[in-house]
Amino acid sequence: MHDAHYHYSKEINALQNEYGISGICNVANEKEYELIHHKHLFYSCGVHPWNASLDTLESMLPLLEKAPIIGEIGMDSVWCDVDLAVQKEVFEKQLQLARALNKPVILHTKGQEKMILELIRKYPNTYVVHWYGCMDYVKEYDEVVSYFTIGPSIGKEEEVTRLVEQVSIDKLLMESDGIEAVKWAIDSDDYIAALQNEIVQVAKLKDKSYFEVERVLDQNFLKLIKSSSFANGW
Incomplete structure (x- = not known):
């Protein structure tokens, strides 16, 4: 198994070591x-839209330049009240940097799916859409991104289920988003x-069978890692 997007905790780190789970x-x-x-x-590594400011971006630039993957970055008009003009500027500057350095990008797209789609079309790259929760624009995203995390x-959530129905299994990755997100999603911290x-x-x-799905999803994850770490000297 793998976990293509998670936020660190000691519990996750211990379980990944115990079960041999690779992750980002x-x-x-x-x-x-x-x-x-x-x-x-x-x-x-990236400046999350919840923390978006030009000062934060400036201080984070050395870390972004080191990172094998840029993210999670994007825009959010649902769960935060950071000015959207600031979010857009910080997001686009990171897209430009990722493009220039040939680094894949993990996207956060809450409530700003249309704007983000317009922006990533300007900067072709390897894009991973993290936990897409919108019924719209799935086909359009599928045309320009490389992977979607589940x-x-x-x-339980219709938007996520519909996404998996519509997207090829060759473009899917697994994710937890961290222990707190797991608790929120399934009412359990397992x-x-x-x-x-x-x-x-x-x-x-x-x-398909459980083991066939696990094999394909893990292959997808390895392709992503190779496109990032090996290309950028990790």
């Missing part, structure tokens, strides 16, 4: 970077069960 740990500030770097974890709410449930749900929707 999200880094949002220098303190998180020092922790992840010390533990030699593979990671992405939100742990699959089977990290392993959440990842396993994603495989079970995809197997049902794609009419």
Whole structure:
């Protein structure tokens, strides 16, 4: 198994070691970077829309330049009240940097799916859409992005289930988004069960066996890692 997008916790780190789970740990500030770097974890790094400001971007630039993957970045008009003009400017500057440095990008698209789609069309790249929760623009995103992560709410949240129905299995990745997100999504903090449930749900929707789905999703993850880490000297 893998976890293509998660926020660090000691619990997740221990379970990943126990079960041999590979992942991409999200880094949002220098303190998180020092922790992840010390533990030699593979990671992405970006200015999240909730923290978007030009000052934050300026301070984070050295970390963005080191990171094998840029993210999670994007725009959000549902869960935060940061000025959208500021979010857009910070987001687009990071898209430009990722394009210039040939680094894949993990996207946060809450409530701003249309604007983000317009922006990423300007900067062709390897894009991973994290936990897409919108009924609209799936076809349009599918035309320009490389992967979609499966939100742990699959089977409960119609938008996530519909996404998996519409997207090829070759473009899907597993994610937890961290322990708190798992609790929110499935009313449980069982990290392993959440990842396993994603495989079970995809197997049902794609009419494939559990082990076939697990194999394909893990292959997708390895392709993403190779496109990022090896290309950027990780």
